[in-house]
Amino acid sequence: MLQIENITKTFFPGTVNERVALNNVSLQLNTGDFVTVIGSNGAGKSTLLNMISGKLPFDSGDLSIDGSSVKRMPDYARAAFVGRVFQDPMAGTAPDLSIEQNLALALRRGQHRGLQWGVTHKRRAFFREELLSLELGLEDRLKARVGLLSGGQRQALSLLMASFTQPRILLLDEHTAALDPQRAELVTTLTETIVAKHNLTTLMVTHNMEQALRLGNRLVMMHEGQIIFDIDAERKATMTVPDLLAEFAKIKGASLDDRALLG
Amino acid sequence: MNAALELGLLYGIMALGVYLTFRILNFPDLTVDGSFTTGAAVAASLIINGVPAPLATLAGAASGAVAGLVTGVLYTKGRIDGLLAGILTMIALWSINLRIMGKSNLPLLREDTLMTPLRDAGLLGGAWSILIFAVAALVIKFAIDWFLSTDLGLSIQATGNNEQMIRSLGVNTHRTTILTLAISNGLVALCGALIAQYQGFADVSMGIGLILVGLASVIVGQAVFGRRNIFLASLAVIGGAVIYRLVIFFALGAGLNPNDMKLISALLVVAALLLPRWGFLKRIPSLRQMRSAAGSANYSKAN
Numbered sequence: 001m002l003q004i005e006n007i008t009k010t011f012f013p014g015t016v017n018e019r020v021a022l023n024n025v026s027l028q029l030n031t032g033d034f035v036t037v038i039g040s041n042g043a044g045k046s047t048l049l050n051m052i053s054g055k056l057p058f059d060s061g062d063l064s065i066d067g068s069s070v071k072r073m074p075d076y077a078r079a080a081f082v083g084r085v086f087q088d089p090m091a092g093t094a095p096d097l098s099i100e101q102n103l104a105l106a107l108r109r110g111q112h113r114g115l116q117w118g119v120t121h122k123r124r125a126f127f128r129e130e131l132l133s134l135e136l137g138l139e140d141r142l143k144a145r146v147g148l149l150s151g152g153q154r155q156a157l158s159l160l161m162a163s164f165t166q167p168r169i170l171l172l173d174e175h176t177a178a179l180d181p182q183r184a185e186l187v188t189t190l191t192e193t194i195v196a197k198h199n200l201t202t203l204m205v206t207h208n209m210e211q212a213l214r215l216g217n218r219l220v221m222m223h224e225g226q227i228i229f230d231i232d233a234e235r236k237a238t239m240t241v242p243d244l245l246a247e248f249a250k251i252k253g254a255s256l257d258d259r260a261l262l263g
Numbered sequence: 264m265n266a267a268l269e270l271g272l273l274y275g276i277m278a279l280g281v282y283l284t285f286r287i288l289n290f291p292d293l294t295v296d297g298s299f300t301t302g303a304a305v306a307a308s309l310i311i312n313g314v315p316a317p318l319a320t321l322a323g324a325a326s327g328a329v330a331g332l333v334t335g336v337l338y339t340k341g342r343i344d345g346l347l348a349g350i351l352t353m354i355a356l357w358s359i360n361l362r363i364m365g366k367s368n369l370p371l372l373r374e375d376t377l378m379t380p381l382r383d384a385g386l387l388g389g390a391w392s393i394l395i396f397a398v399a400a401l402v403i404k405f406a407i408d409w410f411l412s413t414d415l416g417l418s419i420q421a422t423g424n425n426e427q428m429i430r431s432l433g434v435n436t437h438r439t440t441i442l443t444l445a446i447s448n449g450l451v452a453l454c455g456a457l458i459a460q461y462q463g464f465a466d467v468s469m470g471i472g473l474i475l476v477g478l479a480s481v482i483v484g485q486a487v488f489g490r491r492n493i494f495l496a497s498l499a500v501i502g503g504a505v506i507y508r509l510v511i512f513f514a515l516g517a518g519l520n521p522n523d524m525k526l527i528s529a530l531l532v533v534a535a536l537l538l539p540r541w542g543f544l545k546r547i548p549s550l551r552q553m554r555s556a557a558g559s560a561n562y563s564k565a566n
Contacts, residue, residue: 053431079433092431094424097417105417110433113414161432 001201002029002169007051007061009044009225021047022058023225029169034195034202036212038244039222045205048222049171052203054078065168080110083162085155085175092158095147099138099157102146103127106161130164134190152183156190163194170195172204176211184208191215209241223252265388267512271505272396273457274476276403278484278504279497280450281477286485286496287411288443289423293349293474294334295451297356298327300470302452303459304363307371310460316377320456327452328445330356335441360467367467369459376460403450404497411493419443451477475528480504482535507531 009022022044029035037045050056051063054075062069065081086092093102104118104127124142131139134156138149146154155175163170172191176184188211195202206212212219219236221229221244228251231239277299284292306323310316330352337348361367378387386392410416421429422439430436451473459465484503490496507528514527 074435076430076433076435079431084431086427086431091425092428094421094428096424097420101417101420104414105421105429105434106432108414108418108433113418113434115410115413115415118412118414118417 001031001033001066002027002052002203003062003064003067004028004048004052005062005064007048007058007063009047009051009056009058013059020225022051024061025225025227026061027220027227029201029203031201032199033218034200034216035204035218035220036216037203037205037220037222038207038209038212042224043222044225045222046173047225049084049173049203049205052078052169053082053084053171079167081168082171083109083165083167083169084171085158085162085173087174087177089151089155089158089178092161093146093154095145097146098143099131099146099149100124100127100142102157102161103130103164107165109165109167130160133193134160150183152179152186155179155183155187159187159190159194163198163200166198166200168201170200170202172202172206174205174207177207188215209244213239213241213244221248221251223248264509264512265390265393267508268393268505269388269396269461270458271508272393272400272501273454273461274480274508275400275501275504276457277451277454277473278477278480278500279400279403279407280447280454281474282481282497282500283407283443283447283450285478285481286490287420287423288440288447290338290345290440290444291349292331292334292444292447293346294330294352294356294444294448295474295477296470296472297353297360298330298448298452298470299455299458299473300360300465300467301330301356301363302327302455303465303469304360304369304455304467305452306456307369307459307465308363308365310371310374310376311369316375316379316460320377320453320460323456324449324453327455328449330452331444331446331448332441334448335437335444338444339437339440357467364465364467369465371460371463371465376463377457378460378463400501404501407497408493415439472525472528475525475532476504476507479507479528479531479535482532483507486535486539 004025004027007022007025008020011017011019011021025044025048037048039045047056051058054070054073062071064070070078070081094105097105100119104123107123127142128139136153136156138153138157146157149157159175176187179187191204192215194200202216204215213236217233217236219231220227229247277295281292281295284290302323305326306319309319309322314322334348334352337343337351338345341348343351381387381392381395386395411420418429418434419439419442422434422436422443426436455470458469480503481500482503483506484499484501485496487506488495488499488502490499510531511524511527514524515521519527
């Protein structure tokens with residue numbers, strides 16, 4: 001499904017600010033996998049998502065979706081296969097357009113956009129049905145400007161827009177981090193439901209370890225541009241947040257020791 | 264007064280073009296100063312060389328679209344700042360326009376233009392010509408309204424509203440940007456071609472400062488008539504173009520000379536931008552809508 005092979009990305013190469021964001025990262029996702037990614041700040045989690053979505057090019061390695069390399073494909077072309085929800089609730093929707101217009105834009109993901117009406121009766125009925133599943137009452141506000149919605153509502157809408165065309169891969173970039181606990185819980189539950197409903201292959205970056213353990217069938221931990229820990233559903237089910245922290249401290253300590261030795 | 268209304272409606276077409284870039288695409292496009300004249304120059308030269316006026320007018324519009332395309336390519340593929348890209352095309356067009364015209368002024372007095380039938384029938388300056396021009400401006404307005412509500416048009420609106428989001432939904436924003444600049448400058452050039460025929464000459468300096476006229480029309484019109492949705496917003500733009508001509512008309516009547524008009528335009532734009540920020544005017548609902556973009560962002564953050 002998604003095959004990441006030895007991807008390396010260095011920011012500001014050759015300058016004093018040089019920083020290796022991804023160091024020879026390989027990762028393989030099978031169809032229907034729901035992988036949660038955790039790691040400290042600067043571990044390379046967001047960079048990894050930016051590599052997959054094509055927002056930033058990588059220095060070396062390869063990335064393929066369904067067996068064909070998308071290395072040279074620009075971000076807007078890759079969007080045909082990759083849906084994405086950003087951390088910022090403002091980022092995933094167009095504030096001056098209405099709810100139905102935003103949904104109409106999302107409906108044409110990866111398809112030709114011509115001179116047919118953006119919002120038709122048929123599409124509107126479909127939107128209403130999809131919005132109903134969010135249980136936020138948005139189905140009665142199809143013509144409301146998205147800028148008038150709250151952050152939680154906008155993020156739920158972004159999630160719907162990223163997923164309802166069933167892209168091959170869904171990327172979630174700390175999409176609950178900017179919300180208050182109650183809304184975050186709502187969006188987390190919605191994520192669970194939507195991913196299960198469409199059986200989407202999903203990669204979710206999160207800072208919330210509890211969330212990382214609760215969702216998905218696989219957990220990956222990143223540190224300093226590398227994947228340092230990768231567990232399957234079975235092991236994940238038995239782990240708790242303290243276990244995870246202990247594991248992190250152990251590996252982190254080890255890597256520091258290595259460096260101390262080399263230094 | 265009637266002539267001011269006629270001119271206002273004709274310039275409304277230009278203002279619709281500026282609306283597409285300035286409001287929809289969020290792009291301050293200075294190309295219009297050049298492309299307006301290009302439309303006039305191409306149409307006038309073709310008419311003088313015996314090409315039928317409707318065809319010459321369309322060719323004028325097409326030449327403006329090419330100018331917009333150049334600005335768009337400089338901005339997207341060349342990654343040149345939007346303002347600078349527009350200025351570059353505008354300056355280059357000055358020379359090109361002179362090449363097209365051969366000299367700095369092309370009179371159309373004895374030629375068959377789109378205005379000839381109106382003039383022969385004695386309609387110019389009367390209610391009928393105002394009606395005809397109003398219909399022409401409205402046809403273009405409705406065409407724009409329709410276009411912006413198609414799949415393609417929605418992706419253009421989103422390009423100006425949230426580029427990151429629409430790219431993540433699979434739209435090549437370089438293409439939508441270039442396309443919008445081409446359409447916008449096509450409309451501006453169409454207006455130039457019509458104005459040249461209306462006033463009976465094309466002049467190389469007729470486009471100088473035109474961007475301010477366009478901005479004044481968009482900003483004043485939307486401040487007065489509101490911009491709650493595309494239908495109202497584009498209507499307001501035409502209204503703004505007419506108001507602008509009326510202001511000019513009364514300013515001239517008050518004893519100012521035509522050379523003062525650039526100053527009047529600039530003051531009008533400044534006033535339309537600043538007045539809504541002053542306390543007592545905030546209570547006027549339509550003026551307050553100017554601030555809605557900033558306001559709604561705060562609103563949703565507060566939630």
